[in-house]
Amino acid sequence: MIWETVRLSLTSIRRNVLRSFLTLLGIVIGVAAVIAMLTIGSGTTEKVKSDIAKLGSNLLVIRSGRPAGPGGPGGLDQVVRPLAEKDVAALVAHLTGARAISPASQKQVRVIFGTESLTSGVTGTDSAYLDARDWKLASGRPFSDSETRSGTGVCLIGETVRQQFFGAGDPEGEIIRVNRTSCKIIGLLEPKGYTGFGQDQDNVVLMPLHAYQRRIAGNRDVDNIYVAADDRTPTSELLPRVEDILRDTRRITPDREDDFSIRDMTQIADAMASATTTMTGMLGAVAGVSLLVGGIGIMNIMLVSVTERTREIGIRLAIGAHEKHILIQFLVEATVLSLLGGIIGILIGLALAGLASVTLAIPFAPSPAVILLAVGFSALIGMVFGFFPALRGARLDPIDALRHE
Amino acid sequence: MASGATLISFDKVWKSYGQGEARIHALAGVDLAIRRGEFVAIMGPSGSGKSTALNIIGCLDTPTAGTYSFEGIDAGRLDRNRRAMLRNLYVGFVFQGYNLLPRTTAAENVELPLIYRGVAARERRNLAMQALAEVGLVGREHHTPAELSGGQQQRVAIARAIVTRPTLLVADEPTGNLDSARTHEIMELLAKLNTGLGLTIVMVTHETDVASYAQRTIRFLDGRVASDTAKLEVA
Ligand SMILES: Nc1ncnc2c1ncn2[C@@H]1O[C@H](COP(=O)(O)OP(=O)(O)OP(=O)(O)O)[C@@H](O)[C@H]1O
Ligand SMILES: [Mg+2]
Numbered sequence: 242m243i244w245e246t247v248r249l250s251l252t253s254i255r256r257n258v259l260r261s262f263l264t265l266l267g268i269v270i271g272v273a274a275v276i277a278m279l280t281i282g283s284g285t286t287e288k289v290k291s292d293i294a295k296l297g298s299n300l301l302v303i304r305s306g307r308p309a310g311p312g313g314p315g316g317l318d319q320v321v322r323p324l325a326e327k328d329v330a331a332l333v334a335h336l337t338g339a340r341a342i343s344p345a346s347q348k349q350v351r352v353i354f355g356t357e358s359l360t361s362g363v364t365g366t367d368s369a370y371l372d373a374r375d376w377k378l379a380s381g382r383p384f385s386d387s388e389t390r391s392g393t394g395v396c397l398i399g400e401t402v403r404q405q406f407f408g409a410g411d412p413e414g415e416i417i418r419v420n421r422t423s424c425k426i427i428g429l430l431e432p433k434g435y436t437g438f439g440q441d442q443d444n445v446v447l448m449p450l451h452a453y454q455r456r457i458a459g460n461r462d463v464d465n466i467y468v469a470a471d472d473r474t475p476t477s478e479l480l481p482r483v484e485d486i487l488r489d490t491r492r493i494t495p496d497r498e499d500d501f502s503i504r505d506m507t508q509i510a511d512a513m514a515s516a517t518t519t520m521t522g523m524l525g526a527v528a529g530v531s532l533l534v535g536g537i538g539i540m541n542i543m544l545v546s547v548t549e550r551t552r553e554i555g556i557r558l559a560i561g562a563h564e565k566h567i568l569i570q571f572l573v574e575a576t577v578l579s580l581l582g583g584i585i586g587i588l589i590g591l592a593l594a595g596l597a598s599v600t601l602a603i604p605f606a607p608s609p610a611v612i613l614l615a616v617g618f619s620a621l622i623g624m625v626f627g628f629f630p631a632l633r634g635a636r637l638d639p640i641d642a643l644r645h646e
Numbered sequence: 647m648a649s650g651a652t653l654i655s656f657d658k659v660w661k662s663y664g665q666g667e668a669r670i671h672a673l674a675g676v677d678l679a680i681r682r683g684e685f686v687a688i689m690g691p692s693g694s695g696k697s698t699a700l701n702i703i704g705c706l707d708t709p710t711a712g713t714y715s716f717e718g719i720d721a722g723r724l725d726r727n728r729r730a731m732l733r734n735l736y737v738g739f740v741f742q743g744y745n746l747l748p749r750t751t752a753a754e755n756v757e758l759p760l761i762y763r764g765v766a767a768r769e770r771r772n773l774a775m776q777a778l779a780e781v782g783l784v785g786r787e788h789h790t791p792a793e794l795s796g797g798q799q800q801r802v803a804i805a806r807a808i809v810t811r812p813t814l815l816v817a818d819e820p821t822g823n824l825d826s827a828r829t830h831e832i833m834e835l836l837a838k839l840n841t842g843l844g845l846t847i848v849m850v851t852h853e854t855d856v857a858s859y860a861q862r863t864i865r866f867l868d869g870r871v872a873s874d875t876a877k878l879e880v881a
Contacts, residue, residue, distance in 0.1 A: 245761055245767075256749050552745065553747055553748075555745075556745050556746075556747065556758075557758070557762075558730065559704075559706060559733065559739050559745075560733065560734065560739065560758060560759040560762065560806070561730050561731065561733045561734020561735070561759055561763070562730060562734075562762050563727045563730050563731070563762070564726060564727060564730075565727075566762060639706050640701055640706055640707055643741070643745065
């Protein structure tokens with residue numbers, strides 16, 4: 242009997258193709274919007290997460306100057322005391338729970354090879370930097386400790402720099418000029434791609450800190466210190482230890498505030514991921530409202546359908562249909578309709594999300610749970626919004642219904 | 647062949663509409679008995695209560711007062727769904743306007759009452775084909791009503807009415823929309839079903855030559871039975 246009714250409703254949907262299509266439209270648009278929003282949203286969340294993972298996971302970044310907060314970063318009265326190598330040395334000597342500690346100073350500098358030139362982010366650092374930033378070499382070798390100490394003119398380049406100067410060729414052993422000094426390429430960094438903020442992470446040149454300080458910066462400052470926590474130590478535990486050691490080496494008396502700031506990248510990652518998740522939820526909810534509108538569309542059309550087919554209902558009742566037969570017939574019809582709309586909507590939504598993932602360069606992340614939910618929800622909408630019209634049809638008086646023109 | 651046991655009986659049946667001053671009595675105390683196998687014509691002026699009586703006979707409607715019994719069952723006091731079951735099991739309907747489902751083939755239309763009986767698809771198709779053959783519509787099974795003439799549509803409707811092998815066939819002006827040649831074909835068919843299958847037929851008509859196919863004519867006037875005569879001769 243149920244199968245019979247489903248067949249019947251499919252027949253009646255097929256007989257009114259245009260109207261069925263118009264009925265579906267609301268649900269199709271609603272479901273497509275929900276699916277597209279949620280899929281694009283979770284793709285964005287994934288992208289943000291992986292971007293932040295690229296910055297290095299479980300990472301603390303220390304800068305000079307008071308932390309941003311009430312009163313703003315630093316004061317006009319306060320001369321910012323830069324970080325120095327002795328701060329790094331103190332951390333290396335006393336900090337427990339760190340996997341890697343590395344100083345880094347950077348600057349945008351013109352890099353030249355032959356007749357080609359490129360403005361790159363040049364970083365002066367040591368051999369622990371790659372470990373701290375979770376970065377690997379595609380080829381070549383990192384700086385040796387002696388190179389770091391003596392400030393030899395050697396460097397590691399990112400993929401963008403290689404492509405600019407050497408195409409697909411092997412850059413090792415070539416000499417490039419970085420701000421009037423020359424340095425020999427000893428290795429190629431693995432590509433990292435763009436950050437979520439559109440910054441090319443592969444347009445970089447790494448060189449020993451001393452070489453950078455002497456030949457490029459012209460001072461002995463350290464801009465940042467990167468501290469990567471080991472697997473057993475959460476960054477939240479590491480952070481106060483770092484603060485204690487730095488206050489100590491920088492001789493900051495208890496009555497004075499820190500003259501440096503420590504940023505916890507894990508916290509930032511969590512905050513950003515939860516922000517995008519909230520955004521996704523909100524967009525999904527907005528799209529969900531359009532689904533509701535689609536449901537009202539179904540109710541409207543089903544009411545029209547019941548009125549239009551009053552005579553048919555009369556005939557069916559006269560020849561022995563029970564109330565429940567008519568009720569089920571229209572209920573199934575509404576459910577099949579909105580389910581059909583849901584399925585079409587899912588396909589369109591996924592197509593839109595696929596398109597967006599290509600143009601926005603985010604991962605395509607369809608969620609089976611969301612798709613299943615959309616299927617169930619559209620069926621539910623059909624049942625809920627189809628119930629009232631169906632009941633109205635089932636309750637018709639057969640004599641009145643037969644007399645209906 | 648008016649010889650069977652009583653199938654239908656009206657005992658002081660009233661059917662009233664409206665309230666107070668505006669109250670209308672479509673039926674005003676009708677007493678009536680129809681036996682199994684009879685072919686009865688109901689005649690009378692417009693508004694005399696013919697269709698009202700027929701709807702009660704077919705268990706589509708219930709009396710306001712009095713008792714209507716069908717097969718000894720007090721059908722006038724059954725609820726909607728029980729009456730639906732009664733109609734499905736015992737009654738076939740033929741209407742003036744055919745009342746076939748549009749855009750639905752003749753065979754599917756005829757199958758319809760069997761669906762509500764829970765008959766399996768293959769068996770339904772066989773029974774529908776058989777009923778269509780009985781009304782002389784072989785070869786038109788897959789035509790929709792729009793592709794059939796009025797006479798053919800009424801034959802489909804008759805096939806739909808008899809496919810369940812009902813006890814009773816009620817027909818409200820079944821030839822009202824047909825020309826005289828088609829009218830006589832349909833009436834021949836009904837007479838054949840009456841004699842061949844022993845089907846009890848109650849039919850409303852305005853035409854005396856249509857009524858002449860019946861063995862008995864009941865005339866209504868103002869909601870009452872005015873006359874009840876056996877075999878009316880053609881004038
Ligand atoms: N649902 C209704 N509400 C109010 N009055 C009704 C209703 N149905 C029928 N009537 C009235 O009952 C009376 C009998 O109606 P009925 O349809 O039985 O007449 P009829 O003999 O079939 O007439 P006709 O030959 O025109 O079909 C009429 O006065 C009609 O107006
Ligand atoms: Mg009438």
